[in-house]
Amino acid sequence: MSFFKRLKESVSKTTESVTQKFKDGLSKTSSSLVGAMDSVFSRNRIDEELFEELEDVLIGADVGVQTTMEIVDRLRSEVKQRKVKDPADLQPLLSEILVEMLQGDDRDTAMNLKADGLSIILFVGVNGVGKTTTIGKLAHQYRQEGKRVILAAGDTFRAGAIEQLEVWGERVGVDVIRHQAGSDPAAVIYDGIQAAKARGADILLCDTAGRLHSKVNLMEELKKVYRVIQREVPEAPHETLLVLDSTTGQNALQQAKWFNEATRLSGIVLTKMDGTAKGGIAVAIRRELSIPVKWIGLGEKLDDLQPFDAEQFVHALFVQAIEKEEEA
Amino acid sequence: MAFEGLSERLQSALSKLRGKGKVSESDVKAAMREVRLALLEADVNFKVVKDFVARVSERAVGQEVMKSLTPGQQVIKVVNEELTQLMGGQQSKLDLSSKPSVIMMVGLQGAGKTTTTGKLAHHLKKQNKHPLLVAGDVYRPAAIRQLEVLGDQIGLPVFSLGDQENPVEIAERGVAQAKEEGNDVVLIDTAGRLHVDETMMDELKAIREKVEPDEILLVVDAMTGQDAVNVAESFHQEMALTGVVLTKLDGDTRGGAALSVKSVTDCPVKFAGMGEKVDALEPFHPERMASRILGMGDVLTLIEKA
Numbered sequence: 001m002s003f004f005k006r007l008k009e010s011v012s013k014t015t016e017s018v019t020q021k022f023k024d025g026l027s028k029t030s031s032s033l034v035g036a037m038d039s040v041f042s043r044n045r046i047d048e049e050l051f052e053e054l055e056d057v058l059i060g061a062d063v064g065v066q067t068t069m070e071i072v073d074r075l076r077s078e079v080k081q082r083k084v085k086d087p088a089d090l091q092p093l094l095s096e097i098l099v100e101m102l103q104g105d106d107r108d109t110a111m112n113l114k115a116d117g118l119s120i121i122l123f124v125g126v127n128g129v130g131k132t133t134t135i136g137k138l139a140h141q142y143r144q145e146g147k148r149v150i151l152a153a154g155d156t157f158r159a160g161a162i163e164q165l166e167v168w169g170e171r172v173g174v175d176v177i178r179h180q181a182g183s184d185p186a187a188v189i190y191d192g193i194q195a196a197k198a199r200g201a202d203i204l205l206c207d208t209a210g211r212l213h214s215k216v217n218l219m220e221e222l223k224k225v226y227r228v229i230q231r232e233v234p235e236a237p238h239e240t241l242l243v244l245d246s247t248t249g250q251n252a253l254q255q256a257k258w259f260n261e262a263t264r265l266s267g268i269v270l271t272k273m274d275g276t277a278k279g280g281i282a283v284a285i286r287r288e289l290s291i292p293v294k295w296i297g298l299g300e301k302l303d304d305l306q307p308f309d310a311e312q313f314v315h316a317l318f319v320q321a322i323e324k325e326e327e328a
Numbered sequence: 329m330a331f332e333g334l335s336e337r338l339q340s341a342l343s344k345l346r347g348k349g350k351v352s353e354s355d356v357k358a359a360m361r362e363v364r365l366a367l368l369e370a371d372v373n374f375k376v377v378k379d380f381v382a383r384v385s386e387r388a389v390g391q392e393v394m395k396s397l398t399p400g401q402q403v404i405k406v407v408n409e410e411l412t413q414l415m416g417g418q419q420s421k422l423d424l425s426s427k428p429s430v431i432m433m434v435g436l437q438g439a440g441k442t443t444t445t446g447k448l449a450h451h452l453k454k455q456n457k458h459p460l461l462v463a464g465d466v467y468r469p470a471a472i473r474q475l476e477v478l479g480d481q482i483g484l485p486v487f488s489l490g491d492q493e494n495p496v497e498i499a500e501r502g503v504a505q506a507k508e509e510g511n512d513v514v515l516i517d518t519a520g521r522l523h524v525d526e527t528m529m530d531e532l533k534a535i536r537e538k539v540e541p542d543e544i545l546l547v548v549d550a551m552t553g554q555d556a557v558n559v560a561e562s563f564h565q566e567m568a569l570t571g572v573v574l575t576k577l578d579g580d581t582r583g584g585a586a587l588s589v590k591s592v593t594d595c596p597v598k599f600a601g602m603g604e605k606v607d608a609l610e611p612f613h614p615e616r617m618a619s620r621i622l623g624m625g626d627v628l629t630l631i632e633k634a
């Protein structure tokens with residue numbers, strides 16, 4: 001069975017609507033990448049020129065030079081091993097490699113939440129990537145699952161940040177624990193934890209101010225927040241999610257590295273995948289740091305958040321090609 | 329990590345050219361491979377890189393280099409010159425000749441428009457201007473509040489009609505108020521939007537038609553990757569940009585987006601955002617950016633060594 005067929009079967013196990021959501025959300029990404037891919041795979045034969053063109057496509061998707069070289073090298077050796085002759089057969093091979101790379105060693109991209117009692121999720125990342133918005137979306141999702149959710153307004157620095165989270169709290173119908181602008185973020189998070197405990201909440205979502213990973217004092221401030229959470233609840237934070245803007249280029253690797261060092265990341269949220277950026281940097285991060293993508297953001301509204309699924313992701317990227325293969 | 333060693337690799341490639349009485353085409357080719365890598369890892373768009381490397385190679389194997397006494401040095405100089413030139417050569421200023429001058433900020437979500445609106449107003453206030461800030465983002469939660477807090481911090485008025493009014497109407501009435509009150513500059517903040525979102529792009533065009541801005545500045549996150557060209561191209565096509573502001577340059581990104589954006593829009597980068605505070609805005613320097621993109625702390629020292 002061709003890899004595309006297998007991919008399709010595996011994907012159809014999840015509900016139609018989820019697949020549709022991925023397809024719609026990623027339609028921009030997909031059409032631009034597939035356009036470029038098409039020109040590669042419709043070449044006459046598999047030669048060095050083809051591999052070079054493919055390199056360009058992957059680098060153009062922000063996969064990065066090193067990871068791209070690795071992918072193309074693997075493709076080269078697969079071609080040799082499996083004696084592939086037709087360029088059209090490369091595309092499923094490439095999908096397979098990409099899925100494998102994105103899944104890493106363990107396929108588990110689920111959230112590690114406690115079945116009973118309080119789970120704490122900390123959101124970190126550089127400025128403007130979508131931390132606060134993702135918290136709003138995730139709160140909505142957990143509320144719909146019937147969970148008790150509380151938000152902590154740990155960004156006390158950026159103008160209007162507290163009010164922004166409060167608007168999300170109102171939209172979703174959950175409480176927001178806040179202090180005044182300019183106060184100590186660790187103290188807000190501490191209060192959030194106490195409130196969550198007192199009110200018997202299932203989930204506490206902690207917002208933090210955007211900060212560049214290269215700023216030592218701001219990273220120290222974040223470590224302090226992390227320590228407070230660790231001290232107050234054993235095993236917490238249950239998830240520390242790095243929010244990454246999918247339009248980000250190679251700097252995302254540095255972001256992942258430094259935030260991971262400061263707070264031991266458990267996953268990544270890839271936002272703004274509804275644009276034309278391809279989020280290829282996620283592949284590089286998975287390869288270099290083994291941090292899985294857990295969610296993707298597909299818009300600015302409440303329900304524009306989807307659990308990440310490598311097969312869905314690659315399926316959506318190649319959806320035009322897959323449909324073509326079926327027609328044939 | 330990806331960046332480490334690049335600067336060294338570049339240096340070693342270039343050092344092979346050092347002191348050579350003669351540079352062969354293959355010497356240049358090897359050096360250009362490293363330059364290509366440096367640019368790609370700095371997120372310069374791959375198509376832009378291709379053109380750039382071709383142009384530099386041509387100059388490098390040309391008369392001016394081959395005939396010189398220090399060809400290695402000449403190659404590096406060519407790379408640096410071409411890069412600086414590509415980014416506009418010298419500093420480019422705002423056009424503030426109209427009374428009032430209308431400046432409109434546009435860009436993707438989270439790029440730094442609202443913050444830059446505050447910073448730019450602060451910058452102009454220090455030059456004895458009297459800016460009015462207009463809160464044209466009615467979509468993002470607390471966007472108006474954010475601008476009002478910034479207005480407070482810098483002691484400047486903010487015009488708002490709340491979030492139930494149409495942004496076109498807000499912009500128009502903001503400019504009208506500036507005329508009445510004698511503000512000489514109007515800065516219009518707009519909501520972040522995707523370049524592929526037609527409805528939202530139409531809204532920007534409607535604002536432009538109503539208030540005829542003197543400056544339309546695209547705010548671009550310096551950490552943007554390969555997609556920067558698509559974004560810039562679309563915004564330029566729809567809006568006829570007059571300039572670019574590159575934000576978040578206080579980090580460790582190489583900022584190749586600057587080069588990509590400049591080369592597809594041909595609009596000068598006018599300012600660089602260097603932090604979150606209102607005074608963290610600087611005029612943009614192409615020559616410094618060139619060294620940064622190449623990952624060469626100081627190209628000039630390199631040239632001396634070569």
Ligand SMILES: Nc1nc2c(ncn2[C@@H]2O[C@H](COP(=O)(O)OP(=O)(O)OP(=O)(O)O)[C@@H](O)[C@H]2O)c(=O)[nH]1
Nearest residue numbers: 127128129130131132133210272297298299437438
């Ligand atoms: N199109 C799109 N926009 C998004 C998405 N996620 C967030 N945004 C927008 O990105 C902008 C920034 O989002 P925020 O949630 O404020 O980002 P943040 O990381 O909290 O920003 P700071 O707190 O300032 O560092 C807002 O305009 C959001 O509406 C997404 O998945 N798609």
Ligand SMILES: Nc1nc2c(ncn2[C@@H]2O[C@H](COP(=O)(O)OP(=O)(O)OP(=O)(O)O)[C@@H](O)[C@H]2O)c(=O)[nH]1
Nearest residue numbers: 127128437438439440441442443520576601602603
């Ligand atoms: N470090 C740093 N942060 C910046 C800079 N400019 C803006 N920011 C931060 O980037 C984040 C987003 O800035 P905003 O001004 O809200 O961005 P925006 O484009 O108005 O966002 P939307 O209105 O949601 O589209 C905030 O956390 C700002 O503090 C800069 O030059 N350096």
Ligand SMILES: [Mg+2]
Nearest residue numbers: 131132155161
């Ligand atoms: Mg935030």
Ligand SMILES: [Mg+2]
Nearest residue numbers: 441442465471
């Ligand atoms: Mg804004």
